[in-house]
Amino acid sequence: MSAHPHPEGKLPHEPERATLEGRNKVLGFWLFLGGETVLFGTLFSTFLALRGQVGEGNPTSHELFNLAMVAVATLILLTSSLTSVFAIQAMHKERVKAMIGWLIVTVVFGLLFLGLEIYEFAEYAAEGHRFSTSAFSSSFYTLVGFHGAHVAFGVIWISILVGQIVKKGLTVVTAPKIYVAGMYWHFIDVVWVFIFTVVYLMGKVG
Amino acid sequence: MAHEVPVKRYRGLMDWLTTVDHKKIGILYLIAGGFFFLVGGFEALLIRIQLWKPMNDFVGADNYNELLTMHGTTMIFLAAMPMLFALMNAIVPLQIGARDVAFPFVNALGFWTFFFGGLLLNLSWFTGGAPDAGWTSYLPLAGPTYNLDHGVDYYVIGLQIAGIGTLIGGINFLVTIINMRAPGMTFMRMPMFTWTAFITSALILFAFPALTVGLVALMFDRLFQANFFEAAGGGNAVLWEHIFWIFGHPEVYILILPAFGVISEVVSTFSRKRLFGYSTMVFATVLIGFLGFMVWVHHMFTTGLGPVANALFSIATMLIAVPTGIKIFNWIFTLWGGSIRFTTANLFAVGFVPTFVMGGVTGVMLAAAPADFQYHDSYFVVAHFHYVIVGGLILGIFAGLHYWWPKMFGRMLSERLGKLTFWTFFIGFHLTFFVQHFLGLLGMPRRVYTYLDGYDFNELNLISTIGAFLMAFGTICFLVNIVVSFRKPADAADDPWEDGRTLEWSIPSPAPEYNFAQTPLVRGYDALWKEKMEGHGTMSPAEPAGPIHMPSPSILPLLMSVGLFISGLGFMYADNDWPNPFFSQLFGTHIVAVLGLAVTLGCMLIRSLKDDPGFHIDPEEPQLKGVKA
Numbered sequence: 001m002s003a004h005p006h007p008e009g010k011l012p013h014e015p016e017r018a019t020l021e022g023r024n025k026v027l028g029f030w031l032f033l034g035g036e037t038v039l040f041g042t043l044f045s046t047f048l049a050l051r052g053q054v055g056e057g058n059p060t061s062h063e064l065f066n067l068a069m070v071a072v073a074t075l076i077l078l079t080s081s082l083t084s085v086f087a088i089q090a091m092h093k094e095r096v097k098a099m100i101g102w103l104i105v106t107v108v109f110g111l112l113f114l115g116l117e118i119y120e121f122a123e124y125a126a127e128g129h130r131f132s133t134s135a136f137s138s139s140f141y142t143l144v145g146f147h148g149a150h151v152a153f154g155v156i157w158i159s160i161l162v163g164q165i166v167k168k169g170l171t172v173v174t175a176p177k178i179y180v181a182g183m184y185w186h187f188i189d190v191v192w193v194f195i196f197t198v199v200y201l202m203g204k205v206g
Numbered sequence: 207m208a209h210e211v212p213v214k215r216y217r218g219l220m221d222w223l224t225t226v227d228h229k230k231i232g233i234l235y236l237i238a239g240g241f242f243f244l245v246g247g248f249e250a251l252l253i254r255i256q257l258w259k260p261m262n263d264f265v266g267a268d269n270y271n272e273l274l275t276m277h278g279t280t281m282i283f284l285a286a287m288p289m290l291f292a293l294m295n296a297i298v299p300l301q302i303g304a305r306d307v308a309f310p311f312v313n314a315l316g317f318w319t320f321f322f323g324g325l326l327l328n329l330s331w332f333t334g335g336a337p338d339a340g341w342t343s344y345l346p347l348a349g350p351t352y353n354l355d356h357g358v359d360y361y362v363i364g365l366q367i368a369g370i371g372t373l374i375g376g377i378n379f380l381v382t383i384i385n386m387r388a389p390g391m392t393f394m395r396m397p398m399f400t401w402t403a404f405i406t407s408a409l410i411l412f413a414f415p416a417l418t419v420g421l422v423a424l425m426f427d428r429l430f431q432a433n434f435f436e437a438a439g440g441g442n443a444v445l446w447e448h449i450f451w452i453f454g455h456p457e458v459y460i461l462i463l464p465a466f467g468v469i470s471e472v473v474s475t476f477s478r479k480r481l482f483g484y485s486t487m488v489f490a491t492v493l494i495g496f497l498g499f500m501v502w503v504h505h506m507f508t509t510g511l512g513p514v515a516n517a518l519f520s521i522a523t524m525l526i527a528v529p530t531g532i533k534i535f536n537w538i539f540t541l542w543g544g545s546i547r548f549t550t551a552n553l554f555a556v557g558f559v560p561t562f563v564m565g566g567v568t569g570v571m572l573a574a575a576p577a578d579f580q581y582h583d584s585y586f587v588v589a590h591f592h593y594v595i596v597g598g599l600i601l602g603i604f605a606g607l608h609y610w611w612p613k614m615f616g617r618m619l620s621e622r623l624g625k626l627t628f629w630t631f632f633i634g635f636h637l638t639f640f641v642q643h644f645l646g647l648l649g650m651p652r653r654v655y656t657y658l659d660g661y662d663f664n665e666l667n668l669i670s671t672i673g674a675f676l677m678a679f680g681t682i683c684f685l686v687n688i689v690v691s692f693r694k695p696a697d698a699a700d701d702p703w704e705d706g707r708t709l710e711w712s713i714p715s716p717a718p719e720y721n722f723a724q725t726p727l728v729r730g731y732d733a734l735w736k737e738k739m740e741g742h743g744t745m746s747p748a749e750p751a752g753p754i755h756m757p758s759p760s761i762l763p764l765l766m767s768v769g770l771f772i773s774g775l776g777f778m779y780a781d782n783d784w785p786n787p788f789f790s791q792l793f794g795t796h797i798v799a800v801l802g803l804a805v806t807l808g809c810m811l812i813r814s815l816k817d818d819p820g821f822h823i824d825p826e827e828p829q830l831k832g833v834k835a
Contacts, residue, residue: 023385024381024385027308027381028308031377031381034411038411038416039416039419045448046423046434046445049442053439053441055439132430132431133433133439134433135440135441137433138423138426138432139434142423
């Protein structure tokens with residue numbers, strides 16, 4: 001029940017599931033991601049319903065999208081998923097320094113991705129594709145922007161967690177937080193795979 | 207304990223503002239939900255007064271639209287769901303033998319976001335006009351082209367804030383039920399009310415995010431000139447209907463399933479019989495939950511989606527009658543041959559069964575797409591959904607409140623006043639809504655503020671209005687009953703009905719802060735009844751007695767919700783025409799909106815950085831017994 005640290009200073013095998021609080025947190029987060037799936041599913045449906053609604057004289061997705069840049073962003077984000085796996089693996093081996101290192105790499109990749117996205121949005125806006133231009137633009141910025149906001153939130157969240165680990169070390173209290181943040185990071189990467197396919201690939205060639 | 211940290215514990219008002227105890231949160235939900243129920247009921251009375259005679263000018267068209275919108279929105283989101291959450295919070299952890307819920311802090315946050323979302327919504331009455339586009343807020347009526355004042359802004363922002371609370375409450379119950387059942391409490395031994403709470407929570411998890419997206423899109427259209435639903439910018443108004451009903455249809459099952467659970471518990475207890483067909487009841491609950499997501503288009507038969515879509519969704523809708531019918535027969539067979547006691551709770555439960563059947567029958571009538579073209583937007587629809595929601599859900603809540611009142615507050619409600627409540631409310635209900643079927647068939651449309659003389663509408667509307675006042679009288683009887691009960695000492699027995707079957711009746715009334723001094727060992731379905739029948743009388747413990755770990759109280763949930771409340775106002779009034787340059791500067795630069803969000807995010811940061819060691823209770827300490835209510 002309680003959140004006591006392990007007595008002999010040795011972590012249990014899966015520290016994120018060692019306490020009931022930890023198990024609750026992991027299960028609750030899986031369920032939360034179920035809700036997030038509905039959220040993004042609805043955003044995708046909205047985008048698909050409206051993506052052809054480009055006003056006269058406004059750029060279409062075909063004219064607009066810069067696939068090369070988006071592909072680089074995709075590569076960066078997918079790599080960050082891998083580095084977050086390394087962080088969790090390091091946690092399970094109790095290699096705290098390596099874990100912190102991989103988390104920082106993950107955050108840096110997240111920031112790079114965000115930077116590219118901001119640059120991309122600014123470029124589109126300069127080409128006359130603003131939030132209020134058309135139904136296509138509104139749904140595009142809302143879907144991709146929601147994802148971007150999730151990445152930004154994840155970057156801040158993982159940074160705070162790194163600070164906590166440095167201060168408190170890896171315990172049965174902090175381990176579930178790291179694990180759950182890892183789940184979150186994978187989730188936003190999976191969502192990005194769908195965005196890359198449905199928004200960008202289908203927008204360019206579909 | 208190794209690292210005991212003293213935890214500040216509050217008294218009086220601060221205790222209620224900082225509580226993370228699920229039983230106290232249940233009481234808070236009951237008070238707030240009950241308050242909004244009275245507000246929504248008052249709005250309903252004003253509507254009925256306006257319609258009591260032809261060409262009445264009591265409230266006028268504009269106010270009528272606001273009343274209609276706010277009555278629906280308030281009753282669904284701010285009265286019915288919170289009162290169900292009240293029962294779920296108060297009872298579900300007790301029924302599964304848990305010390306606490308999975309996320310006490312999040313549970314408190316869920317209550318406060320609901321409360322401040324509801325306050326924000328109702329604030330609109332005092333700041334220049336409530337939302338007036340109907341509780342479904344259909345586009346383009348609710349869009350910025352046709353709806354210029356702030357009413358619908360309050361709707362989109364208030365419901366978003368309240369929706370957060372519902373969603374995290376649902377996740378909390380799911381995890382509590384999956385992870386925190388007492389030893390031996392397998393899924394197929396869970397009481398029916400817990401089962402329905404479980405399925406309802408799953409529906410909340412998958413329905414509410416869709417509503418959130420719809421509300422965000424509408425908010426973007428209204429506040430930031432987006433084009434989701436604006437035809438001029440290529441938007442699509444039917445898209446709103448899809449998004450709203452993919453949430454909205456499961457919502458009616460979110461509402462009714464816990465009421466089914468209450469009825470199952472009450473009928474079984476007061477028949478002194480095991481619930482007939484328990485496993486089919488579980489199956490029916492899961493099936494209704496699943497089908498609830500498959501039928502949203504039956505709200506849109508007349509939208510023009512074509513005969514194939516209409517036929518498929520017609521059939522899917524009618525399928526729901528099968529598991530519902532299973533439930534109805536199971537309740538009847540539970541009563542059959544039982545030694546029935548007609549307590550107030552059981553009167554409400556028995557009254558529920560035929561009433562809900564009537565609502566179900568008109569539901570199947572509406573599910574026939576060709577017939578729906580005739581009934582659509584007539585008073586027949588109003589009669590139908592009030593039969594299922596008031597005749598189902600509200601009767602269920604009344605049954606549950608009378609049944610569990612002693613467990614929540616340690617006091618018995620007066621049976622005499624309870625029976626007066628039942629008969630006036632029940633008769634008033636049928637008087638109000640039965641005649642509305644005929645008004646609909648005669649051609650009276652819904653959502654219009656008046657009607658002409660000479661269409662045979664007059665007498666039926668008058669009867670309906672009289673019925674509404676009788677229901678109001680029944681509600682007042684219930685309030686009097688509450689006041690009377692609080693003038694008496696709290697002396698309810700552990701098992702005041704003497705036929706209690708489930709775990710909540712094995713502990714004191716009201717339940718102590720830690721629920722179970724020792725986690726009980728569950729040895730079968732109807733765990734307490736089984737022990738009674740085998741001559742033990744009480745549950746045997748599954749663990750030795752010892753200090754119990756409890757979470758610390760916290761003011762953060764309240765502050766986070768206040769932050770969202772402020773932020774909502776900030777976004778809403780950003781482009782307002784303020785006469786005062788200071789205010790236009792303040793709101794126009796989104797300072798208020800950002801400040802509110804900063805409060806919320808800051809509280810999240812504090813919560814994340816500060817570990818909650820909690821405190822320990824020794825269950826032998828007598829002064830700690832009982833949730834002080």
